[in-house]
Amino acid sequence: xxxxxxxxxxNLRYSDWSTIFNWGWYVFIIDIPRFLILEIVxxxxxxxxxxxxxxxxxxxxEKLMNEFPLITVLVxxxxxxxxLHKMVMSMQxxxxxxxxxxxxxDGSTDYTGIIGATFEKKGMISKFLRSEIRGGKAxxxxxxxxxxxxxxxxxxxxxxxxxxxxxxxxxxxxxxYKDLGGVGGNLMVRNDNDSLTSTMQYLEYQQSISISRIVxxxxxxxxxxxxxxxxxxxxxxxxxxxxDVGPGLDGxxxxxxxxxxxxxxFEQTAICNTHVPVDWAKLAxxxxxxxxxxxxFRLRKHSDIWIPNKNFRWSNxxxxxxxxxxxxxxDITWMIYMFxxxxxxxxxxxxxxxxxxxVYLLLxxxxxxxxxxxxxxxxxxxxxxxxxxxxxxxxGYFMRIVRTIAYLDEFFFFDSYKxxxxxxxxxxxxxxxxx
Amino acid sequence: xPERILTLENGIRAQLLDECIDRNEIPDADSADIWIxxxxxxxxxREFLISVIRHRDPKIFLKPIFLQKDLKKFYxxxxxxxxxxxxDGYIQNVNIxxxxxxxxxxxxxxxxxxxxVLQEDNLLKKNIxxxxxxxxxxxxxxxxxxxxxxxxxxxxxxxxxxxxxYANGRTLLYIGYKSDLLRRNYADTSHICHKCNSGFLNYRExxxxxxxHNLQVRVLIHHxxxxxxxxxxxxxxxxxLVCPKCSMELKNLGVDYDKPGKIFYCxxxxxxxxxxxxxxGVHCINCKTEQTPSELNVEKIYTYELTQKAIxxxxx
Numbered sequence: 036x037x038x039x040x041x042x043x044x045x046n047l048r049y050s051d052w053s054t055i056f057n058w059g060w061y062v063f064i065i066d067i068p069r070f071l072i073l074e075i076v077x078x079x080x081x082x083x084x085x086x087x088x089x090x091x092x093x094x095x096x097e098k099l100m101n102e103f104p105l106i107t108v109l110v111x112x113x114x115x116x117x118x119l120h121k122m123v124m125s126m127q128x129x130x131x132x133x134x135x136x137x138x139x140x141d142g143s144t145d146y147t148g149i150i151g152a153t154f155e156k157k158g159m160i161s162k163f164l165r166s167e168i169r170g171g172k173a174x175x176x177x178x179x180x181x182x183x184x185x186x187x188x189x190x191x192x193x194x195x196x197x198x199x200x201x202x203x204x205x206x207x208x209x210x211x212y213k214d215l216g217g218v219g220g221n222l223m224v225r226n227d228n229d230s231l232t233s234t235m236q237y238l239e240y241q242q243s244i245s246i247s248r249i250v251x252x253x254x255x256x257x258x259x260x261x262x263x264x265x266x267x268x269x270x271x272x273x274x275x276x277x278x279d280v281g282p283g284l285d286g287x288x289x290x291x292x293x294x295x296x297x298x299x300x301f302e303q304t305a306i307c308n309t310h311v312p313v314d315w316a317k318l319a320x321x322x323x324x325x326x327x328x329x330x331x332f333r334l335r336k337h338s339d340i341w342i343p344n345k346n347f348r349w350s351n352x353x354x355x356x357x358x359x360x361x362x363x364x365x366d367i368t369w370m371i372y373m374f375x376x377x378x379x380x381x382x383x384x385x386x387x388x389x390x391x392x393x394v395y396l397l398l399x400x401x402x403x404x405x406x407x408x409x410x411x412x413x414x415x416x417x418x419x420x421x422x423x424x425x426x427x428x429x430x431g432y433f434m435r436i437v438r439t440i441a442y443l444d445e446f447f448f449f450d451s452y453k454x455x456x457x458x459x460x461x462x463x464x465x466x467x468x469x470x
Numbered sequence: 471x472p473e474r475i476l477t478l479e480n481g482i483r484a485q486l487l488d489e490c491i492d493r494n495e496i497p498d499a500d501s502a503d504i505w506i507x508x509x510x511x512x513x514x515x516r517e518f519l520i521s522v523i524r525h526r527d528p529k530i531f532l533k534p535i536f537l538q539k540d541l542k543k544f545y546x547x548x549x550x551x552x553x554x555x556x557x558d559g560y561i562q563n564v565n566i567x568x569x570x571x572x573x574x575x576x577x578x579x580x581x582x583x584x585x586x587v588l589q590e591d592n593l594l595k596k597n598i599x600x601x602x603x604x605x606x607x608x609x610x611x612x613x614x615x616x617x618x619x620x621x622x623x624x625x626x627x628x629x630x631x632x633x634x635x636y637a638n639g640r641t642l643l644y645i646g647y648k649s650d651l652l653r654r655n656y657a658d659t660s661h662i663c664h665k666c667n668s669g670f671l672n673y674r675e676x677x678x679x680x681x682x683h684n685l686q687v688r689v690l691i692h693h694x695x696x697x698x699x700x701x702x703x704x705x706x707x708x709x710x711l712v713c714p715k716c717s718m719e720l721k722n723l724g725v726d727y728d729k730p731g732k733i734f735y736c737x738x739x740x741x742x743x744x745x746x747x748x749x750x751g752v753h754c755i756n757c758k759t760e761q762t763p764s765e766l767n768v769e770k771i772y773t774y775e776l777t778q779k780a781i782x783x784x785x786x
Contacts, residue, residue: 142730152747156678164746166692166699166730173697174730178690181700182733182744276715280697464694464726 058376058387061368062394069361070398073250074405080253081303081409095210099203103133106202107185107269111139111175115193116147118310123159125196131203135161138193139179142169171457172262173278180269180277188272190285192263194310196225205266205305216271216297217289218305219257220264221245225308227419232318234422235429236311241406241416242399243430245303252301256354259286260299264307271297280465282456283328290337293351306411319437326441327451329362336470366439395427475502478566482573486564491518499529503577506536506564510544512551519556523627526589531596532603534576536561536569550615555623558604579603586785593628594646598780600624608643608774610657617756618662619669620771636667643774651780654772661766668756673763675734675748682738683751693720693727701733 056063084092108126110119119138126136138160140147148165155163164178180188187209189202201220208218222244227237251257260267262285275291278284289299312318333340333355340351376384403423410416444450452466464470474486485502491509494517507515515537525531535557537545542560545553554560558576561569580603590596601608610620617636625642629635646652662669674683688701691711698715705711711720711727720727736743752761 155747162745164731164733166690168692168728168730170692170694170699170728170730171697174692174699177697178692178699276696276698278697280695284697460725460728461694461697468695470695 054383055387055390058372058380058383059391061365061372062391065365067394067398070402073246074402076250076253077246077405077409080249084304091211092207095207096203098210099131099206104186105184106131106134106187106189106206107179107183108134108136108189108191108202109139109176109179109183110136110191110193111141111172111179112143112147112193113141113169113172113175114143114145114147116140116143116145116150118194119147119150119154119160121196122191122193123154125199127159128199129197129202130200131206134202135183135185137162137164137179137183139175140165141172141175142166169458171280171461173280173284174461176284177277180272183269186269188267188269190262190265190267191307192309195222195263195307197264198306198308201264201305201307202266205264205302208300208302209266209268212298212300214296214298215300216267216292216295217260217299218266219248219252219260219289219299219301220266220305220307221248221301221303222261222263223306223308224311226310226313229313231422231425232315233311233313234419235425236318238403238419238422238426239430239434240311241410242402242426246402246406248301249303251354251357252299254353255298255350256357257299257301258289258293258351258354258358260289261285263309264305265289266305267292271295280457280461280470282324282451282454283332286328287332287336290332290340290351293348293354294337294340294346296348298350303409315433319433322434322437323441323444324451324454324456326362326438327445327454329358330442330445331449331451333359362438363442366435366442369435370439391431392427395431396424399423399426399430476564478564480570480574482566482570482577484564484566487518491515494518494521496521496525496530499527499533504534504536504566504573506538506561507557508538508541510541512545512548512553515545515553516548516551516556519553520627523556523624526591526596528583528587528590528596528599529580531590532576532580532583532600534558534573536566539563550613552611552613552615552621552623555611556627575605576603579605583784594642594651595784597625597628597642598646598651598776599784602776602781602784607776608652610771610773614670617666617668618769619660620658620769633666640769643772646774646780647772651777651783652774653777654774656770657773658771660769660771661763662769663752663754663757663759664761664765664767665759666754666757667767667769668754670755671766672753672755673750674753676751677734677736677738677741677743678745678747678749679743680736680738680741681749681751682736682741684737685748686735686737687732688735689729690731690733691720691727692730693718695726699730702729 110122126134138151140151151163154160162182164182166175166178176190187206205218205220209215222240224233224237224240226233248257271292274295279287293299312321340355400423407413407416449466452462476484478484482504483502484504484506485497486506486508488508490497491507491514509515523531537553537557537560539560539562566573583599590599608622610622612620617632622639626635626639629638643652647654660669663671675685676683677685688703690699691702691705692699693713695718696713696716698713704714705720713720731746734745734748750763752763752766
């Protein structure tokens, strides 16, 4: 241990800043400012809402309760029957009461059909629809949409459950902001104690996903409403024709809504507790799927966002730019620099890796503290502090490597179209028509 | 005019019955061995046969009775009278050639029974005597005219009224089985109205919300390319199927699209429910009762045969 610190200090003493800057400029001019800006914006947005625009939210609530529209909770899924009970229970406890629940079973091969039909019979859900043949999540969601009656559609995953006030909170933005085409809820991990994998994701959902969404939303460039919890006005969904073939259909839908001129809002107080993968392999698989859609949708299907034509919007452009820059470009940069260091100056790594680790550890600690200020359940969040030292490795290596692999295999091999997450028959057609 | 008596093969005396049937009058049992019905009025024949069956004198209710094949055309319209099952069947022009062994067997049995039974009022015993004399099992008979679809015409002829005849007939057989006089063999299971026991039931899908049965079923289509799902009507454009979402033509089932299910539409205007799992409602055509399938009575259908105990009891 002693020698480890000695190496770092001796290296620190002998390396001049120009060498460090040469190899790691992106850390200093991109990541450190990014972290700082993110945190300032997050704190500002959160506290402004909590204290300054409190009355606005109060009057929005009055408007909502006066109108009291019917809300459809749409739950499409394949083999998700075992999660339904928890989801239904969380719906019964909602503070907003005018709800219909529509569960769509996408050709499940387990007991989902029986479970769903039983819930329907008992009146615990309003409608249970079953597609005898698996058609993919998009078709299931579209089927549910067709037979729903609500003014707003709350799309949630069967393995998610909502906080008691989540639906109410997610509806309020529609009564505050103009031209809102969708509201994304704030996702929390509900199975954080299952494994180290899920604990790390707990931190990630709080520290990275939630925070970055608060920021992009306040900048007007929020572009992925998670399938786990999103709210859309029915008339907007009908205009864009509902969901298109996945994987990545949630981000795709959000872009389609943005393209017809609507804004998208992230509501941090509308909390959805979701079930995350508990082992690394499953997590990697999930993230490969998520990351592939960056290439598939941002660079391919919706490539027109980049082109200045009559439908061009700067906010859409920047939402893509932010996504592609921080996702793709920085990852590639990181890879190139890592290779360069390994090839040209491998002994520098001995100094650089620990230093970088320390820098990011510091940044993530700061971020942790900021999160602590805004999260609801502070005690629980604080108990995870011992995992923060692992966080730079989780985000910096595991996630980055998975992401990069996903970009490459989608770019060169169109792997998202081979993903068994979606039935082949639809993926084949989607690829044929560039969807 | 006295009814004609003929002497046929083997010295069997046959009496042709005509006018006494019009009057529903039972002739003297001793003047002939068998009776041949020579009357074309189905209803009157039925009434006569029932009177015979219900008679307490074994010489009468066991008497071999035949219908004329030539008169079959008059009875044809009245199949529900079950005339054939209330007697010993048809013969052609008083030709009993092929029935001789059958008739002799019956006559022998009657002779034997005459020594032990003078009069019989017990319906179960009467029937046991009858089936013993015919050396036959108590068979059910399937008919759309029977209340439950399965009837035992001779047993039921002992009672008035369709529903009562059905219920009492089954009870009689059950008592016979319970008291070990009849052995039963399973033949079928039937579901019948819980109120009137009728098997003439109409099963139809019902709206789970309003119980309306005026429903329309529509087929769902899933267009693979754009994941649009809607009923077939939404896709039909003239002769073609065109996707309302992406305007593409759907050409090949299984390649461009499939049909993942169907949806029922309730045509009750107030309800208008859309659903996939309809309830099943059962309407009894006979008594108009509405019921659910689980409310129906379940009946097992058996054939019955006499046990040794029954035969022993006859002669003791």
